[in-house]
Amino acid sequence: MKNIVIGSGPAGRLGSLQLGRLREDVTLIEKNHIAGTCLNEGCMVVCALTDITKFIDSNKRFNEHGFIKSQLEVSYEKIVEKIVETQEKLRHLNQLENESVGNNVIYGEASIEGDTVKVNNESFEYDNLLVATGARPFIPDIKGNEFGLTNKDILKLDDVPEKLNIIGGGIIAGEIANIYSTLGSKVNILARSSFLKEITANTKKYVLEHIMKDITLYENTNVVEAFEDKVLLDNGEELDGVPFFATGRTPNSEIVEGIVELNNDKTIKVDEMMKTSKENVYAAGDVTGGYQLTPVARKEGITAARNMAGYSNKVSYNCIPQTLSLNMEVSFVENEKSQCPEEDKETIAIPAIAGPSAFWNILSGDTGYSEIEFDKKNNKINRINSISPSSVSDVAYLSYLMRMDYDLDDYDEFIEIHPSTDTNYKIIKNMWL
Template sequence: MENIVIGAGPAGRVGSIELGKLGEDTILIEKKHIAGTCLNEGCMVICALNNVVHHLNNNRKYANHGFLKGNIEVDYEALCEKIRETQRKLRYIEQKECEEVGNKVIFGEAKIDGDTVNVNGESFQYKNLLISTGGRPFIPDIKGSENGYISSNLLDLKEIPENVNIIGGGTIATEIANIFSGFKSNVNVFARSQFLKEVDASAKDYIMKNLLNNINVYENTDAEEIKKDSLITSKGEFEGITFICTGRVPNSEIAKDFLELNPDNSIKVNNMMETSKEHVYAAGDVTGGYKFTPVARMEGVTAARNMAGYSQIVDYKYIPESITLDMPVSFVKSNDKVETESIEIPGLAGPDSFWNILNGDTGYTKIDINKENRNVENVFSISPSSVDDVAYMTMLMTLGMDMEDFDEFLEIHPSTDAVSKIMKYMY
């Protein structure tokens, strides 16, 4: 009997590779495309489009400075085809990675029947089973929702729309709004409650004033009807196509009547990624919780090691997050409730920041320090290098280092030294 992994997104693919490395016979079953939402319709697509937007914005910035001339036109259909071409190459590479550790990859829709998995007319009895079937966009009960677009439709558009309406107030809504604004569409965002609730208030203020200032944001607004070329809301009707960005739900139907589910229909697991049935594990978005690629990978590896007999648990204390905008927004928050004091840095002259200095748009960083032990508790950073900075700071926080310990590191300049060293000097 083999280990069987259902779903080849970040959790399942990395989990299957870990099983292969540990010498475990493993079958990886994928319904559609290897690499899951991240590569095929999620963060990698967002990053690819944002790279182009960033290039356009830099061109406009340099033109305003007077040393770069000439207009750039975007062929959106050609851009999307190049993204698809890159996706195909990456899928091939990621499948080879799975096969090179001895895994068998099968494409087809899996069905679970007790201790057997059926796919493409074949039946496989499993030693251990890992369910990592991911999630999908949540479609709210709005009249005309079939006329709306979701994030997976970004590459289906033939041209850049003149007007775009976005329902939702979280990360995905913000990232799509930023992309179309960069392409010079007229963009409206409608949040049922508050916009960017997960972001620190002062960081949100900077984002609204400096990064999303060409976007109309309507808070406490209900979407009432989606038409093909307009959106009717509680604040009026707005022309344009409509994207629905209202969160995600787990693809847990495969486990219905087989495993215990949470109230939101995600698969219930413990901190070893074990489900309610012995020898059955689950990881990634299908378990609810943090819907981030690095978390899915961590959960997949944890499940794999436990399946192979190496006991391990997951630790969610520090989960770094980011929002992909023209200037990345990154943050990490401790789950501990302690008394802190804050350091605020107007901007950092780190990587890719030099030409922002002329406009005064170098970013914003806020760091919360534990008053008792001087440990860093929370970091909110908006800068061209914030993704690297916050990842580095998360590592130091996880290791329990205080600001005195940071002096032991000699960094490359300009890089993360702009955060840790300036923070130390300002404290």
């Protein structure tokens, strides 16, 4: 069976790798750089920069405590240089990984004509096709939008902007605001409705008061015009600063328009096996909408690949853990399938406790925050919001237990590694069970 995968982001790369491991014939086509948005423009760039801001934040705290005396000089140009150097190494490794299972990797812009894919003036027939072309930043239709930066421009900046107006109120807006405010920018966040609707009100309050206290937040605010160095709000106010759009994503689905069925938002319509409306065409990752997260894209790509190879597989989206990468991570998960009525809900919240990377936060009171909502009647967890240096791993493991529908009594057998910021387990074991 001839399999073609278009797009080498997390969905396409892992899908093609799975097909290769199943000894299928695979051609992987990538328009630009292997590994897609995640490595080249998205989460790995954000994580690399956040590593720097965490160091700056720690250095500031240690100086305030008085046991370290140092003054940092940060070179944004050098940071970008080293990020690009690391990206090149990882691209090479990702290509070798795919080629190691016998896959053919081709670079060029693909087009689809029937059961044939064309790239670089060559035609390739396929028995199965996986479209994993990802998404790009959505640019709102406002006057002067050509002046706005997006995540695609982070590595093109010569230096840290003196003032920055971040337009958007979601995860990306929060992460970008944290990075540049820590690096020295005066940052405004301009949210059309509420900021960080993905987390609870008390979690958001902690973030704004303890982690992102240097930013200025405007909620229920619309930008009507952008300029090179300022924005105009709908109330007539002008705010100085470079505009930065963090206003969502647009699917790169143009390649299959008229070939498969699309949703109203132009994402590719797929079923739980990642099949499109055309029998031998599959799609996975950001181009299908839904959770636009690297781990979800990987799971979708692998699911599609297994079905393409004849191994029936379905994807489930319940209890998906997420994180907001700041100087202290904010991680959260919710059981969307919970039918718990309000009268059966109980929420317990306490400050986080000291563990790796948290001990020296105690003196300033910036120890984090954890909040867990329980279903009292069914003895289950409905939702977790956790702010701590270890929340990423904590919430990932707990989301698995939620997804497997474990009873709270079963959590008593869970043993965490110490030291860790194990507030979640403290709530579950000592305050609830």
